[in-house]
Amino acid sequence: MKAMVRDTYRPPDGLELKEIDKPVVGDDDVLVRVHAAGVDQGVWHLVTGLPYLLRIAGFGLRRPKNRVPGLDVAGRVEAVGRNVIxxxxxxxxxxxxxxSYAEYARARQDKLAPKPANVTFEQAAAVPTSA
Structure with a gap:
């Protein structure tokens, strides 16, 4: 699958489109085919690694723990783990x-909600953090 990737902290324009493995769904996880991903100030901080206190807080001291940035997602469920009800x-x-800056993202079922029919994927992706 394609994803926006960074292996070091850098300015957002340094993200690269690369081919990576699709996330593996765990027992309590949901695999989402991403239709839209939210962009907010928090993602900028995670991509740049600034302020430095963010790195100490557990996101990766010298380089990011998660290569693919993005926190907010809207899409269609592709697969579910065996404990997902x-x-x-x-x-x-x-x-x-x-x-969430990838074709597929893995999320815990308790971090997702049904998308209302009268809301677009783009609108829904802006809700979790920015709204």
Whole structure:
């Protein structure tokens, strides 16, 4: 799958489009086919690694722990883990995850909600953090 990737902290224009492995779904996880990803100030901080206190807080001291940035996501459920009861393949959802700047993202079922039919994917992706 394609994803925006960075291996070091850098300005946002240094993100690179690369081919990486699709996330593996755990027992309590949902695999989301990303239709839209939110952009907010927090993502800028995670990409640049600034302020430095952010790195000490657990996001990676010398380089990011998660190569793919992005926290807010909206899309369609592609697969679910065996303990997932809230969603099934084909459901439209939005919420938070790690690595939403990719074709697919893995999220915990308790971090997602059904996307209202009268809201676009782009609108839904802006809700979790920015709204």
């Amino acid at each position: 809230r969603f099934q393949a084909g459901d439209e959802v939005f919420g938070t995850c790690e690595g």
